Amino acid sequence: xxxxxxxxxxxxxxxxxxxxxxxxxxxxxxxxxxxxxxxxxxxxxxxxxxxxxxxxxxxxxxxxxxxxxxxxxxxxxxxxxxxxxxxxxxxxxxxxxxxxxxxxxxxxxxxxxxxxxxxxxxxxxxxxxxxxxxxxxxxxxxxxxxxxxxxxxxxxxxxxxxxxxxxxxxxxxxxxxxxxxxxxxxxxxxxxxxxxxxxxxxxxxxxxxxxxxxxxxxxxxxxxxxxxxxxxxxxxxxxxxxxxxxxxxxxxxxxxxxxxxxxxxxxxxxxxxxxxxxxxxxxxxxxx
Amino acid sequence: xxxxxxxxxxxxxxxxxxxxxxxxxxxxxxxxxxxxxxxxxxxxxxxxxxxxxxxxxxxxxxxxxxxxxxxxxxxxxxxxxxxxxxxxxxxxxxxxxxxxxxxxxxxxxxxxxxxxxxxxxxxxxxxxxxxxxxxxxxxxxxxxxxxxxxxxxxxxxxxxxxxxxxxxxxxxxxxxxxxxxxxxxxxxxxxxxxxxxxxxxxxxxxxxxxxxxxxxxxxxxxxxxxxxxxxxxxxxxxxxxxxxxxxxxxxxxxxxxxxxxxxxxxxxxxxxxxxxxxxx
Numbered sequence: 001x002x003x004x005x006x007x008x009x010x011x012x013x014x015x016x017x018x019x020x021x022x023x024x025x026x027x028x029x030x031x032x033x034x035x036x037x038x039x040x041x042x043x044x045x046x047x048x049x050x051x052x053x054x055x056x057x058x059x060x061x062x063x064x065x066x067x068x069x070x071x072x073x074x075x076x077x078x079x080x081x082x083x084x085x086x087x088x089x090x091x092x093x094x095x096x097x098x099x100x101x102x103x104x105x106x107x108x109x110x111x112x113x114x115x116x117x118x119x120x121x122x123x124x125x126x127x128x129x130x131x132x133x134x135x136x137x138x139x140x141x142x143x144x145x146x147x148x149x150x151x152x153x154x155x156x157x158x159x160x161x162x163x164x165x166x167x168x169x170x171x172x173x174x175x176x177x178x179x180x181x182x183x184x185x186x187x188x189x190x191x192x193x194x195x196x197x198x199x200x201x202x203x204x205x206x207x208x209x210x211x212x213x214x215x216x217x218x219x220x221x222x223x224x225x226x227x228x229x230x231x232x233x234x235x236x237x238x239x240x241x242x243x244x245x246x247x248x249x250x251x252x253x254x255x256x257x258x259x260x261x262x263x264x265x266x267x268x269x270x271x272x273x274x275x276x277x278x279x280x281x282x283x284x285x286x287x288x
Numbered sequence: 289x290x291x292x293x294x295x296x297x298x299x300x301x302x303x304x305x306x307x308x309x310x311x312x313x314x315x316x317x318x319x320x321x322x323x324x325x326x327x328x329x330x331x332x333x334x335x336x337x338x339x340x341x342x343x344x345x346x347x348x349x350x351x352x353x354x355x356x357x358x359x360x361x362x363x364x365x366x367x368x369x370x371x372x373x374x375x376x377x378x379x380x381x382x383x384x385x386x387x388x389x390x391x392x393x394x395x396x397x398x399x400x401x402x403x404x405x406x407x408x409x410x411x412x413x414x415x416x417x418x419x420x421x422x423x424x425x426x427x428x429x430x431x432x433x434x435x436x437x438x439x440x441x442x443x444x445x446x447x448x449x450x451x452x453x454x455x456x457x458x459x460x461x462x463x464x465x466x467x468x469x470x471x472x473x474x475x476x477x478x479x480x481x482x483x484x485x486x487x488x489x490x491x492x493x494x495x496x497x498x499x500x501x502x503x504x505x506x507x508x509x510x511x512x513x514x515x516x517x518x519x520x521x522x523x524x525x526x527x528x529x530x531x532x533x534x535x536x537x538x539x540x541x542x543x544x545x546x547x548x549x550x551x552x553x554x555x556x557x558x559x560x561x562x563x564x565x566x567x568x
Binding site for chain 2: 129
């Protein structure tokens with residue numbers, strides 16, 4: 001009798017937190033990396049940067065987050081693998097569910113989340129003290145006590161091939177990662193992120209520091225990678241979003257200076273037939 | 289009127305430039321005199337015997353400072369072994385793990401410690417080690433020098449760790465690497481030249497320290513006899529010999545001063561090279 005009461009109370013507690021309800025029940029068995037954002041708000045200290053965003057990310061698709069500067073795109077994407085809390089004063093409310101489990105739950109280690117949700121930043125950031133090989137191997141090497149050489153070699157080759165960089169660097173793996181060109185550096189960072197076998201890849205304006213040719217290479221790469229990964233890209237370049245993404249989310253700064261989600265839908269629909277007036281104004285270039 | 293104002297400003301400008309450049313010249317002159325005098329006086333008595341022979345009794349010809357040179361090396365190594373782990377970890381803590389308030393408090397404490405007169409540090413080591421153990425010792429001297437070393441190492445390590453761009457920290461964390469592994473595997477290697485510079489500067493600083501050794505190492509003619517026995521050191525011997533009434537001892541003191549200057553100067557030059565290379 002008592003046991004039963006306890007169970008009921010437990011159920012009520014779970015319901016009260018509302019973050020750990022299992023989602024995506026209609027999806028095929030074994031699909032992993034389902035990401036759902038609900039009522040997410042993010043602060044820097046006392047400044048609200050992202051306000052009440054809810055999004056269901058499609059797996060094995062590219063979701064582009066677009067919007068004018070300062071609308072909270074980067075903050076939002078950083079919330080998805082708990083990188084926001086690394087920033088000074090970074091704080092979050094609401095929930096982000098990965099396969100139905102809140103990644104902000106108290107017993108979840110951000111290190112585990114970042115393993116499953118990789119990230120590439122705006123500025124190419126290869127570790128300057130490491131060789132190309134060591135850069136790609138870093139994720140494995142620095143999470144284990146020791147690794148077998150051949151195993152690392154395999155992982156490095158696979159990562160670099162996935163990032164379409166292998167042919168360019170296979171003869172100089174022991175050279176410094178900083179010796180590569182900007183576009184190669186960025187692909188090196190993608191290889192590094194892929195080497196730890198994440199399920200989701202977050203790209204925070206990955207091409208904004210690159211020339212058009214390098215940008216095109218990264219975009220091609222994204223189209224290839226999306227067969228195996230779920231990709232979320234932040235970009236202020238609308239053409240890029242239109243070119244590469246399947247889904248698109250438009251964000252804008254509200255009157256309270258906090259970024260909010262304005263519209264979310266398929267890229268085609270968002271760019272050809274936007275529902276919201278503000279989206280239409282933005283994509284037709286009337287502001288931003 | 290305008291002309292007078294102009295002249296006044298011009299002369300003020302001239303006077304200030306002359307004053308400041310002569311101040312700079314004075315500082316360089318002092319350095320040149322110290323170096324020049326030490327070299328001129330010291331090099332005459334600086335020879336192989338000085339490096340390889342032990343001290344001779346008063347009146348006996350020759351003799352050198354082999355034991356004291358060796359003693360100094362032992363003290364430097366001992367102090368480094370004691371101070372480097374603490375100093376480096378403190379520097380890492382300050383730059384990577386401490387919150388702003390905590391960092392401020394620790395930084396403040398380190399700066400105060402760095403400013404404590406070295407003789408006070410010597411007296412402190414005397415009180416906590418020499419008196420309870422009833423013996424002057426190499427160990428107590430090592431501890432005293434280590435206390436001087438720690439804040440220097442901690443602050444320079446912190447400064448160079450801070451120079452590593454934040455994007456490196458984020459890139460490492462985003463790979464699912466824990467904070468401490470990121471620091472050890474990515475951040476510290478990125479700051480290694482700066483850290484090495486700080487360590488060398490700290491070594492240069494303690495190499496010439498004399499005051500804290502008076503109460504701790506005491507000095508000994510017999511070379512290294514164990515960590516718990518007194519030990520001779522180069523600056524200590526220079527002090528003893530320079531104050532002595534015997535001409536050949538004073539000459540040896542000059543040679544010792546020359547060697548010590550050479551050592552510290554050498555370290556400074558290496559440090560310059562290191563930091564120049566890391567900047568380019």
